[in-house]
Amino acid sequence: xxxxxxxxxxxxxxxxxxxxxxxxxxxxxxxxxxxEKGEYSEAEVQYRKALDKDxxxxxxxxxxxxxxxxxxxxxxxxKLFNELTAANVAPExxxxxxxxxxxxxxxxxxxxxxxxxxxxxxxxxPTDYNAKYNLEYARKKLKQQQQQQQQNKNKNKDKNKDQNKDKNKxxxKNKDKNKxxxxxKQDQQKDQQKQQQKDQQxKQDQQKQQQQQQKQQISKKDAxxxxxxxxxxxxxxxxxxxxxxxxxxxxxxxxxxW
Numbered sequence: 001x002x003x004x005x006x007x008x009x010x011x012x013x014x015x016x017x018x019x020x021x022x023x024x025x026x027x028x029x030x031x032x033x034x035x036e037k038g039e040y041s042e043a044e045v046q047y048r049k050a051l052d053k054d055x056x057x058x059x060x061x062x063x064x065x066x067x068x069x070x071x072x073x074x075x076x077x078x079k080l081f082n083e084l085t086a087a088n089v090a091p092e093x094x095x096x097x098x099x100x101x102x103x104x105x106x107x108x109x110x111x112x113x114x115x116x117x118x119x120x121x122x123x124x125x126p127t128d129y130n131a132k133y134n135l136e137y138a139r140k141k142l143k144q145q146q147q148q149q150q151q152n153k154n155k156n157k158d159k160n161k162d163q164n165k166d167k168n169k170x171x172x173k174n175k176d177k178n179k180x181x182x183x184x185k186q187d188q189q190k191d192q193q194k195q196q197q198k199d200q201q202x203k204q205d206q207q208k209q210q211q212q213q214q215k216q217q218i219s220k221k222d223a224x225x226x227x228x229x230x231x232x233x234x235x236x237x238x239x240x241x242x243x244x245x246x247x248x249x250x251x252x253x254x255x256x257x258w
Contacts, residue, residue: 024054031063040070058089062097069104078104085120095124099131102138111142 031046044067050060065080081101085094102117118135122128 024050024057024060027053028057028059028063031060031067035063035067035070040067043067044071058084058087058093062100065100065104069100069107072107074104074108078108091124095121095128095131098124099128099134102131102134106134106138106141109141109145111138111145114138115142 027046027050031043031050034040034046035043044064047060047064047067050057051064054060061080062084065077065084068074068077068080078101081097081104084097085101087094087097089097098117098121102114102121105111105114105117115135115138118131118138121131122135125131
């Protein structure tokens with residue numbers, strides 16, 4: 001009885017597995033029909049349903065990568081195809097994954113990585129003419145990109161050089177202005193010192209003049225006093241002389257000349 005149950009479980013398991021695979025194929029076929037109509041977002045929905053049933057579905061993931069590519073979502077498209085390049089599939093299928101990866105990188109302007117992807121595709125399928133053409137195109141775009149980058153580098157270098165030159169000019173200009181301002185300040189300080197010295201000298205001269213005036217005033221007063229003193233002395237002297245004169249006259253009048 002147990003052996004029978006085991007057989008039933010095995011049969012049920014095989015039936016479920018087959019049903020699961022049919023569901024995956026059904027969603028992939030629906031997605032393909034919508035993809036052919038150009039309904040890429042609707043196709044994306046069906047491919048994702050297939051992957052929900054079987055995350056390792058090579059066709060589901062490959063076609064989802066194509067749908068994302070058509071919607072310009074190159075980042076996710078590239079991620080899907082990059083995963084498929086590591087899948088355990090036939091060389092021809094893997095070559096297609098590298099080819100689509102190269103196209104996705106080409107659209108994303110990652111030309112160096114695109115060249116390597118096309119090289120890998122051709123290693124697996126050397127007869128793929130489209131891969132050969134796209135490889136040469138990617139190489140051409142890579143060369144143009146490198147030239148543009150070099151031009152931009154030179155341009156930035158020249159720009160930086162001009163900026164440095166302008167900066168040096170401005171620095172020199174600022175330096176000259178600072179020097180002029182400093183010289184002007186020093187000249188102003190010198191003028192202030194000269195003016196202070198001049199004011200000090202004028203003050204001293206005024207003080208000297210005042211002192212001289214004071215001395216002159218004192219001298220005039222002293223001269224007036226001396227003159228007055230002389231006048232007083234002269235009066236005293238005259239008075240004394242007059243007294244002596246009068247005395248002499250008196251003496252002479254009392255004498256008899258015999």
